Amino acid sequence: MTASDHGAANASPWRADVTVRAAVLTEPGALSVVSVPEPSCGPGDVLIRMRGTGLCGSDLAVFRGERRPPRLPWILGHEGTGHVVEAGGEVSGLHSGQDVVIEPDYCCLTCDACLAGRTSACGGRAAVGLTVPGLLSDYVVAPAAFVWPVAPRLAPEDLVCAEPATVARAAMRRSGIxxxxxxxxxGAGSQGLLLCQALIAHGVTVFVQEPNEARLGRARSLGATALPPDGRELPYLFETSGARGALEQGLRRLARHGTAVLIGMDTSPLDISPRDLVAGQITLVGSLIxxxxxxxxxxxxxxxxxxPARLGAVVSDGYALEDVQKAFTAASTAAGKVWIDLS
Ligand SMILES: [Zn+2]
Ligand SMILES: [Zn+2]
Known part of the structure; x- marks a missing residue:
């Protein structure tokens, strides 16, 4: 199976006669809710009635024009949950009515990276909301291999966090902590908060550095401690903010032989000397999805x-689809994760 075989990745997966609501980016900074044809379900696909979609930094980067979508108008969103409405003829194990979450990175499953289990490095990966249309819509289709059934009656605030929580858990796994x-x-944006939550559930003592008081307060409520200015060094560092200079600052608090995991995506060159990394015997781990x-x-x-008890403890604000513009505007500074309620 290649990315182009996936129904969701096809150029025209839409059924022309039925329309559904979707939020589309019409130009950087401007979203509107429009009617689009209902997507049709291919033999290996699942048609999903969406219940909610979470917003994260990569959605905001596209919204602000820092990252370019393949075309405009463009449907954003990749952190989605809903229930199955229809499963294609070749699909087994998924049926109508089942609650599901979507794994929104459709790797090819056939390249060397995929066969080695490192699907995050797949060159043919389709990224929902970034390279194929996103999940801010009443109905979406997704290839069945990337649709996960979940126990019924879990709260949508918990389920919209499944994907970013997986990013956090993968970073934790790759760190070996x-x-x-x-x-x-x-950083205690939604990714930082989910990481704090995962690390604390894993039995790790978490110190957090975050200038936004409301976010810091939420990290504290999850069990993290504000980093004291006492110069203590820590054996692990997770950089989630993507803010310029944040990694260099964090490395100054990393103990010798420490491990730094990079998740935030600042694009400016690093101001670190190789000598400092060598002398400190520092391991740098880039953790992508x-x-x-x-x-x-x-x-x-x-x-x-x-x-943890409630992944949704990192969620601060929910908005109706009609208020999607407000939601994206608020998400940059919100105290926690923002999501769109599509139910
Ligand atoms: Zn995300
Ligand atoms: Zn691959």
Whole structure:
């Protein structure tokens, strides 16, 4: 299966006769709700009635014009949950009425990276909301291999966090951090908060650095501690903010032989000397999304076991689809995660 075989990746997956609502970016900074044809379900696809879609930094980057979508108007959103309305003829294990979350990175499953289990490095990966149309719509189609059934009656605020929580859990896995250790998390936006939550559930002591008081307060309510200005060094660092200079600042608090995991995507060159990295014996780990299927499977298990108790504890604001412009504008400074309620 290649990305182009996926129904959701086809140029025209729409059924012309029925229309549904979708939020589209018409130009940088401007969203509107329009009617689009209902997507039609290919034999390997699932048609999903969406219940909610979360917003994150990469959606905001496209919204602000920092990242270019393939075309305009463009449907954003990749953190989605809903229930199955129709499963294609070749689909097994998914049926109408089932609650699901979508794994929105459709890797090819056939290249060397995919065969080695490193699907995040797949060159043929379709990224929902970035390279194929997104999930801010009443109905979407997704290839069945990337649709995960979940236990019924989980709250939509928890389920919209499944995808970004998987990003956080994959970063934690790649760091190799063990229970009982301590770390610094830079940034308490939604990714930073989900990472704090995952690390604390793993038995790690988390110190957090975040200039926004409301976000810092939310990180504290999850069990993290504000980084004291005492110069103490920590064995692990997770940089989630993507803010210029944040990684360099964090590295100054990283102990010798420490591990720094990079998740935030600042584009400016680093101001670090190789000598400092060598002398400190620092391991740098770039952590991009997650690997299919193991990382998502783990998140679904954690959701159902309620560890952490509520992924949705990182959610601060929900908006109706009609208020999508307001939601995107508010998301940059919101105290927690923002989501669009599509129910
Ligand atoms: Zn995201
Ligand atoms: Zn691949």
């Amino acid at each position: 063990a229970p009982g250790r301590s770390c610094l998390v830079i 997650y690997d299919h299927p193991a990382d998502f499977a783990q998140t679904v298990r954690a959701l159902e076991a309620r560890t």
